[in-house]
Amino acid sequence: MQLFATFENNAFLEMVISTLEKKGIKKENIFAVPLDNREEDRKIFDTIHRSDGTSLIDIGMGLATAFSVIGASIGFKLAWGPIYWGLIGASVGFILGLTIRLIMELFIKKKKRVLKGKHSEIILIVDCEETQAEIIEDILWNHFAIGVGKVR
The missing domain is CATH 1.20.860 (Alpha-t-alpha)
Structure with a gap:
């Protein structure tokens, strides 16, 4: 079974990895993949499909x-x-x-547009047995994962 979790790049990610290793998950079964977050130039005019919430008029x-x-x-x-x-x-x-x-x-306001609120910076993939899935999922949520998903 694989568990996928997204995190911000902070100390909680290091803590969750060390906690998983203490629970018996081998280093070979823990994968951390950094994401490139999208930064785009600020668009002035809104379209039907995208609006930035600012009004020009x-x-x-x-x-x-x-x-x-x-x-x-x-x-x-x-x-x-x-x-x-x-x-x-x-x-x-x-x-x-x-x-x-x-x-x-x-x-x-020449600033680059960034996502509002929390945004994922790292995907953590954990290979484990089905019996360990609930424990690992609780560990991920307790260490402030943004989202968690399971694949059997």
Whole structure:
């Protein structure tokens, strides 16, 4: 039987390996495989299949509202009237907000995208007898495995 477990690269991995060796599992039956975690460049525009949870139009909508109110208020004294100046103010505010957000995303937040929360860095594979499987699974969970799977 084989047990598969994923771990972060920390001291608990070393502790689980030494605990397994103390329980009678030979070194030849314990395999640790490091993973290459995905790092990708930050994408600005969302698609149907992927969204990063950040909005590009939030600042634009706020500024569009503020500028349209100001434009409509001032428009009572100007030649085109409050409706046109409110629409002009909304357009200018939205474009200004969208520009600010794009500059923030492109130049200020240049960080690489990493997975949020815990991510697996090592897969631990343990070959054992079926009678030892429950004990080994408990050892893996007690040493903070991210996930555990069994194959008979």
